[in-house]
Amino acid sequence: MTLGLGSISAHRLLRRLLHISPPLSLAGLYAGFILLGGLCFKLPGAMLGELSWSDAFFTAASAVTVTGLSVVDAGTQFNLLGEAVLLVLIQLGGLGLMTFAVLVLAALKVPVGLTGQIYLSEELNQSSMHRLMRLVKRIFQVVLVCELAGAALLATSFVPMLGLGRGLWVSLFHAVSAFNNAGFSTFSDGLVPLAADPIINIVIPALFIVGGVGYVVIDDVIRNRRWGRFSLHTKIMLSGSTILIFWGWGAFAALEWHNPGTLGQFDGAPLRLMVAWFQGVTPRTAGFNTVEMAEMHDSTALMVISLMLIGAGPTSTAGGIKVTTFVVMCLATVAFFQRRTQLNAFGRSIGLHEVLKVMALTAISVIVVFVGVFLLAATQEGHFLDVSFEVASAFGTVGLSRGFTGELTDPGRAVIVAIMFIGRVGPLTLGYFLATRSVPRVRYPEGRIHLG
């Protein structure tokens, strides 16, 4: 999309791109990858069965936004080439296009000038150029190490099951899909038949938790190693994520313990706790599931919806309003009832203008979700809970579904694609506003946290 379009040189095109409004070109690049991906899926020989245009673009959008909602049966319709295209799209979408842009620029020996730096810093919420370049290197190290280690561990389960060649490929696919929180699987039933496999229950969640916590946090943890030295952002992300993980795990177990459609089918408390663990951590953006989402009670579904809307960390592969935004919202509420106008966390204060950002992010998110549910309800049949679940899943780029994805009409698919796109690009675009607004102003001695 950005390279080698004939008459215009790649240099000039890239330079031009960097002079367009960054949020616009970010959105443009994502849209470009979706188009390219959709075209690839339509290539002769890319798939076992013929995909319709609508199927192809929906799948590409779901992959690039690392959502994982699917209208195509991965187990029967993808051949190896199709799976490879899917994997590349997931990796491109998950890594963040900005990381890519810098590499391309460096490879082309284009000087990474001021615009490019600002451009990149929006996606990563980083303002120092030095830290930025190290962060990009770190991203690639972490991604490579995690995905390869994950694939190696998964291979101990998949190779005996599928043979060496196929087993290794499937292991790599699931490692990449998990680390990027994409939720795509090569199996028709996803991971449901593997619900009781301990390797799956440890390696996959480990990958998507690390991938979802955000590169900034990973970098901070690797560099500083000790809690006392972590930034406010890292502390909030780590403690907030931990609480949400235990909350999701406990609530799922308590609500579904005796449901024969979900946990009730497994014998014994340890097994049920393990299956509940997987379902408790997956809603905050991963999107894999080992039990049928449609079999959950309505109350559990609502709990899962709330987790999907919260999502995981900024500068990660997650959608949703993000954990930090949620934490600031809670802190603001507590501060209000204690009649304070200052928010404090871990010995640092958070300015009131941060509350304004949180307010804006929340308002926009509520509007997007409301409008999404409204449009789906207005244009097609469907149980209200399933529709709400699907929209929350798309907005949080989660990919869990109560089976409504397959029932989507073409207008319905367009709505879901738009919401996935907003869920993935929207926060980044908001991040642009977050990042640039404070630049020309006075800097307060406050702890910085990321809200996008």
Added chain:
Amino acid sequence: MTLGLGSISAHRLLRRLLHISPPLSLAGLYAGFILLGGLCFKLPGAMLGELSWSDAFFTAASAVTVTGLSVVDAGTQFNLLGEAVLLVLIQLGGLGLMTFAVLVLAALKVPVGLTGQIYLSEELNQSSMHRLMRLVKRIFQVVLVCELAGAALLATSFVPMLGLGRGLWVSLFHAVSAFNNAGFSTFSDGLVPLAADPIINIVIPALFIVGGVGYVVIDDVIRNRRWGRFSLHTKIMLSGSTILIFWGWGAFAALEWHNPGTLGQFDGAPLRLMVAWFQGVTPRTAGFNTVEMAEMHDSTALMVISLMLIGAGPTSTAGGIKVTTFVVMCLATVAFFQRRTQLNAFGRSIGLHEVLKVMALTAISVIVVFVGVFLLAATQEGHFLDVSFEVASAFGTVGLSRGFTGELTDPGRAVIVAIMFIGRVGPLTLGYFLATRSVPRVRYPEGRIHLG
């Protein structure tokens, strides 16, 4: 409840009450009225049929919180005494107990001291004692004039239908019920059979719009008469309400125009527009309906839910987050995207600490609604949309229902009663925090608005 409990004199009891935490005693008074109302409904001869304790207290809670959700058939189970008790509870709940407290104190010649003044000012968000006393007088004038005028106009429709005596009583009942946004009717089918009656379509909405805009606004309009002299609060309430009214009207008409269960049954555009008008204005707390809510499309139901959650004005008979809160939320979002940290409206600024209040109010509201839907979904069967609709209706003290009220089990009723109570008392309690927090601080030259 507060008067004549034998050994302790009314004086001392009242003085004591005023020294308890105001939010606590406010909640206590409301709870007392609900208990008293429930007991009255159980009096021999108060009803035609026997009410269970659960029926009696649910009805009393619904009346005192001016919600209007009903588990009792008003048309067949209430006799005149029962209707009178209902009317008194509605009027008590609607007028605001604080207005009442001052009158009782004045009648008992208890000096209305500092505590009492602060106490009253919380409910009405007024800080000047002079304005306060005038406001209380104004409240009673406005209530009396509106309810009597409304009853007289409604009589032109009800007297020919029901005869002089019954017609006048029914007119008074509906006028009081409408002005206090209670939504109770003496008919089994509510106002559904009267959907095409022009008097009903003009008088009832006029009453509940005036009642829902808030006493402060009414007082400001009567005193100042000209837009330029109105306070920021009044301007925001009037313009916000107007926009929401036209939005609700237009959206309902557009979505339901051809639905044979709602607008489609009426012949001709003028009639359909009139019926749509009624349904478009009723969700923001009134609770009357002239078409079946269960027949609406899911998309329309979602639109109605959003209006119910917004509600009407502070210091009114409304529940929900209130129009001013919603407007500040919108202003904050716009300001954020324009990269301003100051909110402006009508040439006045709104401080960032107001955004903190809005954030807290919104967060609490979201939690209450989420927990309510969750508890109902967890404890009983029911379509998810109907459950969400019922909870939003209870939180906004609206009283519209898709027929789920009758299906509530006893735990379900307890949940709805709790949400109605929070919907009515919660914002007042929050109002206490809003009012007192800014008192000891520096006063900024800002326009004041009410958020509770």
